Amino acid sequence: MNLWSRNIRQTNSLPWAVTEHSAIALVLEGVTQLTGCSDSPRLDAEVLLEAACGINRAALARDPDQPIDSRSTATFSGFLERRCQEEPIACILGHKEFWSLDIGISEATLVPRPETEILIETVLDAIPPDAPVDVADLGTGSGAIALALAKERPLARITATDISPAALAKAAENADRLVTKIHFVEGDWFAPLEGHQFDAIVSNPPYVRQNDPALETGPTRFEPAIALFAGEDGLDCIRALCADLKHHLKPGGLIALEHGHDQQGAVHALLSAAGLESIVQVNDYAGLPRVTSARMPR
Secondary structure (H helix, E strand, O other), X not given: OOHHHHOOEEXXXXXXXXXXXXXXXXXXXXXXXXXXXXXOHHHHHHHHHHHHHOOOHHHHHHOOOOEEEHHHHHHHHHHHHHHXXXXXXXXXXXXXXXXXXXXXXXXXXXXXXXXXXXXXXXXXXXXXXXXXXXXXXXXXXXXXXXXHHHHHOOOOEEEEEEOOHHHHHHHHHHHHXXXXXXXXXEOOOOHHHOOOOEXXXXXXXOOEOOOOHHHOOOHHHHOOHHHOEOOOOOOHHHHHHHHHHHHHEEEEEEEEEEOOOOOHHHHHHHHHHOOOEEEEEEEOOOOOEEEEXXXXXX
């Protein structure tokens, strides 16, 4: 008899029989299943248990033997199966904390990455906190970047675009829930912004090389390809952005782009060819080139 079955109990307090398991037994079973397919099996099991039945880590510590009903147990089991396939916790739960904000995600959006906070910091350094500047977030996805900027710069007039209606819907849903005013527009990069210029433009565009073998396995296969891949060298979207910058970035305005750690030279060249100056590279928390910013000459 395994640990799972040893903790089955029957209760007759209801008109029908309900199969129950103890919380700690489910967590330990989860650890067993996740060992080898997760770097943090205990934490993952506890997070998934809370999502399945509302028992957080503090409640688990206070009463590890509390019974879990069969419906919650089945939900937890389903979560474990998905995690064993390397599906990210955020995708399973449908949300991810980013910049101290609870960002809802979906199959149409990427999971916000910690390194993208470097992009936020770069833009914040260029946006005065006391001025109503115009900012564009291109390829907004879940809206994480726009929402973080809106939180820190409430006077900024932020426009966010995306080619995916489903991604925009999720971004708008996040903005409504977080009571944040952002103008969302559907379209490919600058296409829906004709005639508009901005003090700052920010983007975390697709920058992965098409058919990159490193992404054939692992968590990224659960994210939308349209938000990841950008041609044979991963630079197609950045090229498209740079081609139109002169029409949409105000004199002295800033562009900040996230990119692959080995693309900084190519991105620098594209920005320079677009006529921008003061090109600066910013490393991520691992010390790898991750963000490049530049300014339109005055």
